[in-house]
Amino acid sequence: MFYKKYRRLLVFILSALLGLLSSLSIPAWSNSSSQQVRNSQESEKLSTPQLPITNYQLPITQSPALDLAREGQQRYNAGQLEAAAKLWQRAAEAYQKAGDREGMSKSLINKSQALQDLGLYPTACKTVLQALAIKNPACSPNQIDEVQKTFAQQQGSLSLTQGIGLHSLGDILRKQGLLQQSQEILQLSLSAMGESPAKSGVLLSLGNTQRLLGNQSRDRWDYDAVTEIIDRKSLADALAPYQQAFNYYSQGAKLASAPAIPKIQAQLNHFQLLLDIQKWWGEQTQRRIASWTRFNEADLIQRAQDFLSQLQSQLNQDAQALQGEIASQLGNLSPSRAAIYAQINFAESLMQSEQLDKVEPVLSTALQQARNLQDRQAESYALGYLGKLYQKQGKFSQATTLTQQALMLAQEQNINGDAREVTYLWQSQLGRLLRKQGDSKGAIAAYTAAFSTLQSLRSDLNANNQDVQFDFIQEVKPVYVELVDLLLQSNLSAEELNSLIVSNAGLKEQKSTTKQPQERLELARRVIESLQLAELDNFFQDPCSETTNVAVQIDNIDPHAAVIYPIVLPDRLEVIASLPGKSLQEVKIPISEQKVNETLDRLYDNLDNASINTSARNIVFTSNPDPKEFQDNLQTLLPIFGEVYNWLIKPFEAELDSNKIQTLVFVLNGRLQRVPIAALYNGQNYLIEKYSVALVPSLQLINPKQLQRRPLKVLAAGVSEQLKVQGEYFAALVNVPKELDQIKQTFPSSKKLLNQEFTAKTIQKQLQANFPVVHLATHGLFSSNPQRNFIITGDAKSISINELSTLLRGQDRAVELLVLSACETATGDERAVLGLAGMAVRSGARSTLATLWPVGDASTTKLMGQFYQDLKQPGVKQADALRNAQRSLLESLKQNPPFPQLKNLPPHPYYWAPYVLVGNWQ
Incomplete structure (x- = not known):
């Protein structure tokens, strides 16, 4: 059965009527994972899957096909998605046998919706193409292009059922990351809707697709392009990627025939988009202000502050207007799962905008409605978000109790389905609360459980749904970092640690290549390795890295290499060193994350920041470089490279020498990833002058075999x-x-x-x-x-x-x-x-x-x-060949510096240090 292996996305379904598509639609955050309700930046709350159209414009007289279709609707409303899909397939076959093409199409569209809810997007796509009478449905990009052309020629005569099918297809394409095709198909769907209430759902889908297209356009801007918008104080350019999404959301909310649910969906998504834009531009602007402050660029700082103030004023004005409309309409919704999740969605947005005093009444109403409806899943969300609110308010005891209740309800859902994507949320929230209350042992247990859940989800995080992304930086990465932080601070023995690790935690199951017990440093190292793999998967929205279930050690790869793991934590920098045949070594550097980032930002500003006039990049690419500026730049950079050397290398110098280490391999994260490690400076020499250097995302991705040289072509x-x-x-x-x-x-x-x-x-x-x-x-x-x-x-x-x-x-x-x-x-x-x-x-x-x-x-x-x-x-080895080549450049620069003033100084890293070897260094 094709249902055996799937990621069961959480299904939030309206339980009213038989689901006439023309009058009702599923909430915008339905049909997906817990992140939808969390309002993550790319969350599937952007989608707008529709309620099945069973019985839509069908005769009221009974028939075997209609009975099957109605039973499918009942199973769907009860969350029994596999059963619903099978029943709608049988209904489609019965309608086909009776010669009712319209009934068959509607049943197939319904089946496609159930498949979407199951996360089976390719199969759902083929099913909806079958409903649209496309021969040999394969759902390939070329076939979708042909479908678009075919229906575009019929644009003036499309039926409402065809429009509904195209709407479903447009949503599937968005979930698969085919945004341009999604937009084109949804435009065709819109043309078939007339003044039907279903039009509001299509406008909402178009807004969601345009929002993702806006993100795509914005993310193509480079650092300089964003800096220029800030410098010109151009609000129009800053908001340009999202204007079309704003328009569609507004149209969907203002449509006279729009039902209450899709109308409030559009407003909620619009509201969240305004908050997300404000957050993104705030981060980008503050980043540049920090750089310009270091160089006393008063005029640039003022322009940036003016830009941000003007942008925030405009966005706040729009957001406040929407907030008022949403608040007034929420109270008028009849109690239903859709209404409950709309309230939770709104509460999360209020928390994001720091309006904590307005959150509790909204969540309390949602919780009471969930209990009245005996909706355990909705109750779990309401309890969990109340726990999150109390945590923000410092009410840790109450927050812990509510979070534990939410977790128990979520785990109950796991008995009959797959609620991992909400389970990990409450596990990590519980870990944070226990840690704040001084229960480090309990916190480790909770975070380990969350880590276990995420590891089991790793291959599913982005496998099917390209626009369903965990908000990795905000939600997922902290689970790994907090667990590492706790492990490194703990004094628990190996036996105590192992007793805290649940059997499916991914740490205990993983086979070790050594016979030593799993110490806290080894566990921390492997969590960091797992974080690197998860970040790669998140980067590509695809589990692209295949790893074995083995804890890979440097001993198995290169007996003359050492691996350095820098871990930046809020209050300190921890560095773990792994040397062949040795126990892991740990050094704590008493420097805060803020200070680490400030140091690395200073390094970047002086080295490669194009918006800083005196950066090495700008000096080098000036037609007539000023030797004095270049000399000053180098003398500014060397102490910073020295400081980073003191963090990462100096504590281990003796061990590296005594073990005759030749290659240093770095597993880097955060701002350290843009540091040219070869240029770390000990006051006399660069790191590359003593060691070969390589970067790896994870040892688990390294094939230990050396490059085969002969015959090499x-x-x-x-x-x-x-x-x-x-x-x-x-x-x-x-x-x-x-x-x-x-x-x-x-x-x-x-x-x-x-x-x-x-x-x-x-x-x-x-x-x-x-x-x-x-x-x-x-x-x-x-x-x-x-x-x-x-x-x-x-x-x-x-x-x-x-x-x-x-x-x-x-x-x-x-x-x-x-x-x-x-x-x-x-x-x-x-x-x-x-x-x-x-x-x-x-x-x-x-x-x-x-x-x-x-x-x-x-x-x-x-x-x-x-x-x-x-x-x-x-x-x-490849790393040695690169080292020799870089040293050759260094020697050449020593003999023939670009300016005579640099004769007695170390060669500037800008000329030789940017070359990096990533992956296998042998």
């Missing part, structure tokens, strides 16, 4: 000409031909593709010859938004990270090494290195070599030439 492609791609100019890389020629000379069996020879098609064709190394010398970008991960090809086109990954997976053998010699990570993006790590993981490449910021192609050509010469030598 490289697919080397590059672009040397200036190109204009999608309106943006990319400068000529005049040294690329020399770079490719060097590779061809070093490895004669290599293949070279230059300029027009370098296209997606030629890469695909050449990869059939199984190249272990792929070298791409072209402009490219990696960022925390997969939409902004791309490389430029010689035919003036771009290849996305997903397209390139698909190409690389096309050859029989996995790519050993992917080199991106002219790519860079997005300016100011601390999660951009995830793009590099993810590229390797997604494409099957064992490692990736790229750069953190733009570098001159002449120095890159020199470095790459040396890198491949070393890589050719038997037994030389």
Whole structure:
């Protein structure tokens, strides 16, 4: 049965009437996980799945098909989704046998809705296409394009049932991340609605799709583009991505025929969107104010403050108007599950906007209605959010009691279904409350249970629904970090710790490659590893990393390497070091998270922040650089690199020396990800002068085998000409031909593709010859938004990270090494290195070599030439080859500095430090 393995999304269904689609629709936050009610930024509360249309415009006379359809409706209303889907399938077959095409279509649309609720989007899509009389439904992008064209030609004559089917299809496409196609299909659905009350639901869906398209557009802005909007104080540009969503929400709420539920859905989503926009721009503006404050840029600071004040004033005015309308309408809703969740939704938004005094009456009403209706799931939510409110108010004892009650109810739901996505929420909330009350042992138990739940969900977090995302930073990541914090602070023995770990926690089940008991440091290390994997999955909205159920140790990979795990906690920095054959070592640095971030921000501002006039990036790319400015910049940077060295390396210097460690491997998170680790400075030398350096997202992703050198051949492609791609100019890389020629000379069996020879098609064709190394010398970008991960090809086109990954997976053998010699990570993006790590993981490449910021192609050509010469030598690791190449650049800069004033200073890291090796370093 295809229902056996699925993520059962929480289903919130109206229990009134038989569900005439023309008059009722499911709440905007229904049909999904707990995050919908939590109002997460991308939550599925944005969706607007419709109540099934059983009996819509059907004759009242009884028939076997109608009986099946009505029973399906009853099962659906009771949350029995599998049974409902099967009954509607039988009803569709009965209608088909009776020659009733309309009845068959409606039953199939109903079945499709149940499949959506089960999270089975591909199957739901095929079912609704069948309802729309599409032959051989496969739901491929090409077929969806054909469906759109076909129905567009019939736009003036579409029936209401066809419009309803298209509405369902549009929602499915949004959930699968096909936003443009979702928008086009929903526009067709809207044209079929006339003045039907169902029109309000379509407008709501269009608003939800446009909101996600708005997020997509906004996330394509780079650091400089956002800075420019702030500097120009352009409210219009700041809000531009969301204007269409605002319009659709307003239209859906104001539609005269709109039923109460979809009307308030539109208002709730509109209200939440205003809060989310305000939060995003507040964070972005404060980040720039912090940078400008460090450089006494008073004018820029004032402009930023003016911008934020004006934007907040406008958004607050709109939000207050909506809040008043929502509050007045909530009281008029008849008690139902839809009304309960609307109130919880509203309460969460009020908490987000710090209006705590208005929350308790709303949640108390929701709780009482849930109890009157004997709706245990709704009662769990109401209790849990009351607990969250009391926690915010400092009423910890009451909050704990309510959270425990909410958790018990959620766990009851797990007996007959899958309520993990709400269970983890209350488990982590309970952990926070117990910790605040000094019960660290109980807190560890609660957080471990939450960790267990998240681990069991890991492959499901984003597998089916592209616009259902856990609010990773706000909701998921803290579970891992809090658990690590508690473990590192605890004095519990291994036996006590193991007694707290539930049997399915993912920690206890995981096989260890050592016979030692699981100490707190080992548990903490493995939680951090799990966090890295979860963050990668969240980054791609896809569980792209396959791992074994084994606790991987550095001993099994490289006896001459050590792994450094920096963990930034609110009140301190903890660093765990893993050396072969040794117990884990731990160092506590008494520096707050705020101070750590301020230090790393100063490093970034002076090194690569394009909005700071005296950053190294701006000085280097000035037509006539000022030597004194460059000297001052270096003398500012070196103490900061020294401070980070003292955090991460100095505490372990003796151990590293005595164990003859040659390679340092870093598992980084947060702002540390944008630090060029090779440039850490001990007062005399850079780190790269003593150690080879590599970055890994997790040891569990490392294949311990070394690169097979013989016969080694490289697919080397590059672009040397200036190109204009999608309106943006990319400068000529005049040294690329020399770079490719060097590779061809070093490895004669290599293949070279230059300029027009370098296209997606030629890469695909050449990869059939199984190249272990792929070298791409072209402009490219990696960022925390997969939409902004791309490389430029010689035919003036771009290849996305997903397209390139698909190409690389096309050859029989996995790519050993992917080199991106002219790519860079997005300016100011601390999660951009995830793009590099993810590229390797997604494409099957064992490692990736790229750069953190733009570098001159002449120095890159020199470095790459040396890198491949070393890589050719038997037994030389990739990290060692990169180290030798960087040291060669260092020596060259010492002998021939760019300015005479730098003769007696260490070579500036901007010229040699951006090169990073991510993944397998061997």
